[in-house]
Amino acid sequence: MTGVDGPTADLATAEQQFSAARRRLFGIAYRILGSAAEADDVLQDAWLRWQTYDRSTVRNPDAFLTTTTTRLAINVAQSARVRRETYIGPWLPEPVDTSADPTLGAERGEALEVALLMLLEKLTPTERAAYVLREAFDYPYEQIAEIIGHTPANVRQLVSRARRHLGEERRAPVAPEAQRRLLTAFVAAAKAGDVAVLERLFAEDVISYSDGGGVVRASKVPVVGRPRVAKYHHAFAERFWAGVDVEPADVNGYPAVRLSRDGELFAVLTVRATTAGIDRVLWMMNPRKLAALSA
Amino acid sequence: MSSRRSGRKGRRDADHATHQRVVEALAAASRAQDRDGVRGLLDGTATLWVDATGSDEATPGVVEGADETARALCRVLRPGEGTDVVVRSVNGVAGLVVRHHGRVTGVVSVAVRSGRVATAWAVLSPAKLRAWNRGDQGPGVAATGGDTAV
Numbered sequence: 001m002t003g004v005d006g007p008t009a010d011l012a013t014a015e016q017q018f019s020a021a022r023r024r025l026f027g028i029a030y031r032i033l034g035s036a037a038e039a040d041d042v043l044q045d046a047w048l049r050w051q052t053y054d055r056s057t058v059r060n061p062d063a064f065l066t067t068t069t070t071r072l073a074i075n076v077a078q079s080a081r082v083r084r085e086t087y088i089g090p091w092l093p094e095p096v097d098t099s100a101d102p103t104l105g106a107e108r109g110e111a112l113e114v115a116l117l118m119l120l121e122k123l124t125p126t127e128r129a130a131y132v133l134r135e136a137f138d139y140p141y142e143q144i145a146e147i148i149g150h151t152p153a154n155v156r157q158l159v160s161r162a163r164r165h166l167g168e169e170r171r172a173p174v175a176p177e178a179q180r181r182l183l184t185a186f187v188a189a190a191k192a193g194d195v196a197v198l199e200r201l202f203a204e205d206v207i208s209y210s211d212g213g214g215v216v217r218a219s220k221v222p223v224v225g226r227p228r229v230a231k232y233h234h235a236f237a238e239r240f241w242a243g244v245d246v247e248p249a250d251v252n253g254y255p256a257v258r259l260s261r262d263g264e265l266f267a268v269l270t271v272r273a274t275t276a277g278i279d280r281v282l283w284m285m286n287p288r289k290l291a292a293l294s295a
Numbered sequence: 296m297s298s299r300r301s302g303r304k305g306r307r308d309a310d311h312a313t314h315q316r317v318v319e320a321l322a323a324a325s326r327a328q329d330r331d332g333v334r335g336l337l338d339g340t341a342t343l344w345v346d347a348t349g350s351d352e353a354t355p356g357v358v359e360g361a362d363e364t365a366r367a368l369c370r371v372l373r374p375g376e377g378t379d380v381v382v383r384s385v386n387g388v389a390g391l392v393v394r395h396h397g398r399v400t401g402v403v404s405v406a407v408r409s410g411r412v413a414t415a416w417a418v419l420s421p422a423k424l425r426a427w428n429r430g431d432q433g434p435g436v437a438a439t440g441g442d443t444a445v
Contacts, residue, residue, distance in 0.1 A: 035423075037422070037423075037424050037425070087345060087348060088345055088348045088355060089345070089346060089348055089354075089355020090344045090345065090355060090356070090357055091346060092344060092416050092417075092418050092423075093386075094418070094423040094426070095386055095390065095402040095418050095423070095427075096385070096386055096426070097383065097384070097385065097426070097427060098384040098385065098387050099383055099384045099388060102387050103383055103387065104386075104387065110389040112386050112387040113316075113386050113387055113388055113404070113406075114386050114404035114406075115388070115404075115406040115414065116383075116417050118416075172410070175409075178409075201348060214369050221392035275408065275409075276390055
């Protein structure tokens with residue numbers, strides 16, 4: 001390697017290393033920027049740096065190239081923000097042809113659809129980079145931390161904040177008729193105490209609230225998560241539903257059911273659903289509030 | 296963990312199949328210039344976003360509602376002399392590509408919700424279609440070797 005051909009051979013190696021990583025690097029830069037043209041510029045820049053860098057000091061070329069590309073893309077994203085604000089009409093991501101490479105250099109095709117790229121625009125460039133490296137490219141948190149120059153704990157937080165942000169935006173509420181259907185299915189499954197069916201109806205992060213107003217015995221703390229909320233409803237199914245009349249109602253625009261025993265209203269049950277399933281169950285058993293509803 | 300991921304994958308495959316079906320129906324309806332057919336594929340609250348900066352022929356903007364969106368989409372996907380609409384993989388899912396005498400003049404992506412188009416995004420801006428008209432070079436091909444891809 002130290003012969004006369006040294007520098008030339010070395011440059012050829014550098015080019016090989018860059019070429020091997022290029023698709024993935026482009027996939028990262030494109031997802032951070034939403035622009036293939038800007039991603040191309042970033043790669044051009046990364047190549048120039050790699051070409052002129054003292055590569056003998058680099059232990060892991062792949063990690064070096066990923067870090068360089070990600071940081072350059074974050075910088076470009078920061079300056080692109082201003083340009084996009086003055087763009088005439090709506091700014092949309094530059095579409096990419098994925099006939100040949102459906103996942104665009106990623107482990108998974110995550111964070112590539114236009115709908116998601118539009119949502120990613122709402123994140124800061126650093127949040128966006130952390131989200132992309134984690135969700136599309138499966139990088140471990142420790143490595144993402146090194147790449148973007150944060151602590152691993154900080155990166156976990158960035159990614160979970162991004163997920164939450166996108167999760168909330170991504171879910172669309174479902175039409176009233178579908179809400180009503182889900183409520184009917186929920187009541188049937190709750191009556192039967194059928195855990196499997198309940199789990200199928202719930203979103204993963206479903207929360208069940210009970211308002212007993214401190215008068216009626218009801219769970220004071222919200223029950224959180226699909227398996228726990230399903231088990232919770234299973235637990236009291238047998239005694240609770242005996243002799244209960246169920247009739248449809250509307251509460252604050254949400255489909256609801258009124259539950260009464262011997263002609264007396266004792267609970268109003270409401271659910272809220274998005275495309276992910278039922279994500280809120282509300283048991284209103286507070287006698288004072290029920291009195292207002294039965295009026 | 297792995298079962299959750301494969302569950303997610305199963306749902307995604309089903310979503311992709313629906314997505315593909317809706318996009319193909321949209322292509323067929325637009326080829327037939329069937330505006331009612333297009334409207335039938337849209338959600339009542341559908342919106343269309345048009346990025347047309349730098350285009351001489353189209354106006355950028357956002358339209359809302361099934362009627363307006365159907366009318367505007369038919370205009371974007373206008374078939375005619377030398378123009379065709381094909382289904383291609385765009386950003387990992389099926390999308391529509393409009394070509395005029397072989398040159399790409401528009402790329403339309405859609406989000407499908409409950410079997411209907413909830414949002415459509417039309418990119419007509421020539422600057423954003425350059426890569427689509429760069430011959431057989433895929434994205435990210437022009438980075439090394441001093442290739443100034445303009």
